[in-house]
Amino acid sequence: MDRSLHTLSPLAPPNSQWVLAMEWLSGKYLTKLVTVLLHNLLNLCGDDGLIRGWKWNEFTESEIPVSTQGNHMEPVVDLVNPQHRGPWGALSPTPENNAIALGTQDASIFSAAGDSCAYCLDVETTKIKKGFRGHLDYLHCIVSRNSSNQVITGSEDGTARIWDCKSGKCIRVFDQGKDKKLNRFSTSVRCIALDSSNSWLVCFWEDTTLV
Template sequence: MAAAAAAEASVDCRNWDEEAYRDSILQQRETLCRTVFRTAFVPSNPGNSTLNPDLIVTACSDGSIASYSISSCLGLGFGNARAAQNLLVAEPNCLIQGHDGPAYDVKFYGYGEDSLLLSCGDDGRIRGWKWKEISVFDVPMRGRNMQPVVNLVNPQHKGPWGALSPIPENNAIAVDTLGGSVFAAAGDSSAYCWDLEKCKIKMVFKGHSDYLHCIVARTSRSQIITGSEDGTVRIWDCKSGKCIRRIDPGNDMNLKDSRPYISCIALDESESWLACGSGRSLSLWNLAACECVSRISTNASIQDVLFDSNQILAVGAEPLLSRFNMSGDIVSQIQCAPQSAFSASLHSSGVVAVSGYGALVDIISQFGSHLCTFRCRGL
């Protein structure tokens, strides 16, 4: 009784701030509902690819583009993936307003300090900043409106009586450093090839019947590969702009999904194998023969996929990082912090970053242990 009385006495209702309390609750809910759609490890200078990663860049649903130091997160004691709700918010090295609306993808164009940091988003823009200018800040830079050196906008389409359509969003980008090009998977069912030097569209790839979710560049053959809401994957020739091959993963699928959309695609290092996420199915294709060599049924929808040598990493609408061999057998499954993971990024050292719902980023070592887990700060 005495302890209860003491606790009641410690609460001073005379200083209660109802508005501040409401704001704190709304801010907490907003933080938990934000999503990191994509991460990218900062590329090392040529010759230093074996070094462990330290910096990672995130693209978030509030339109922010931010960079974080993994070593700083380790020093702050982050790393309890099981207690994701109680994770502290990490302080970014740099936090900028990248887009008006969600930022869906982020890529580096080039290597080292001379590289460009590119992002795309729901506003239909591709924006780029000089990484050298972003990385020079030794103290956290938050809320700064850095002007991009690249600002590309998707074209609007004319309708009846000269009306213009909304600017189609960009859901993903791919880069071709040698060709000086950036490719965008857009919401108007088209893919765009941009000349970065001239900031003009070089080519438009038309043929899909619904908007595009994903895109990769097959630079060794001057091709791009796109995945669409229409359930097909198409391979395009970058010289002619024509579709040279169509892959339909849903043709022989015996699943509950009716022609599920293509959520993600990935090429291996040789650019001979294509992994394709479609609903609750992950398929592996030999591009030379245009043949599906293995198919994996999963418990949840696949949302991102990538190759790690002769293995495939996949994440989706469940808190798992799954690793498969080329025959479709499960090698390992690691519990992750995001309840729904939208991105898996691989560093050359073998470290993997998994990000997704709740603005969470989980850094996993090449041995499968959690190096650190942190929550990204919002604008």
């Protein structure tokens, strides 16, 4: 993977130019991009632990050549996952981002990190509002269930978990290894999704199990 991002409208005719070309400034690669139409933002995260957001109309309305836009556009959102202090005051490396989700009830972004935790970050203050701890391995995916003020995560540890955003506590665990009907070992949860009503959850395990 590289650190560059290119976008093109799906309605664009053949051989059209890219709308946006941008290179991530640190880390090895980008891992996730999410567009937020509500605030007209393009949010990106990478393996360096950073989450950045740009105003979409600044790219589409810019007179700067597409090939150099990414070097001139300043992010309006600039967040980073927390480091943990260990023995003798040493700080751990910044955990990478494997996915992000958006909280529509307030100005917050949720990150699925490589330290087995999820975080709720305040876009306005750039501070960590809440940490969600309980997974035994790094996280692959995350979705926000805004209608119930919950967030849902999927991990390498083979479980998907529902968290209460207010308390930060896990309120339900989905583990196919403990499901007698499935009768199989747990494999990592690679993808999760909610339907438009936020009533149905779909989980995809690495062994191609879909629940």
